[in-house]
Amino acid sequence: MTTHRNPAKPALAPESGRALRVVAEGVPAAVRPDKRARDGRYPIAWLTITAPRGVTPTATSICQCGRNLFAAGHHKALALIADHTDHKTRCPLRADQEGAAA
Template sequence: MSTARTPLLKSLPATTTGPRIADPAPDTSGRGAPKVVGRKAVPIAVRPDQRTGDGRYPIAWLTISAPRGAAPTVTSVCECGRNLFAAGLRKALALIEDHTDHRAHCPLRTDQEGAAA
């Protein structure tokens, strides 16, 4: 029988007493200078929005989910604060009809010029 060897332990490094500045990460590409945005990327970042359109934008959304073999669900959301949910065929159909009716009466869609102050 031989005696068991005791493993050699590495010595711990000396601890510092004050804060140190971290070394920068090594560059993996082999270049020493940091990468700067090229000239081709600058005009793309400052271009005006190309989708000007006619000024219309969506304010109400109707989301219908009807997976096979499961009850359909409907969500009606509008920027005026409306946020309704229905599950089941009968309730889903009623919410779809109500959402269509809401489009005619939503305060964000109706003209407010003729309204009494």
């Protein structure tokens, strides 16, 4: 009598609570949450900071309202980062979103 499992059948879910699915015959893979699930929010502004060791740091602030700013140098990049944070309170696109939610 053999006790091996049939490789064509899906594996049982582990004790951790994550369900498994079979992607190939006998090869289980963890099922992850759908990253594309929408909750009504979406990004409208991006801040990109580049500061490699020994090179001038840079920062870019882009927003869907038309904002597109760039700064190079330590002090200018820090000022742009602070301005990007402040822009969140002044952006007309964010004000519309927050008003609609209320």
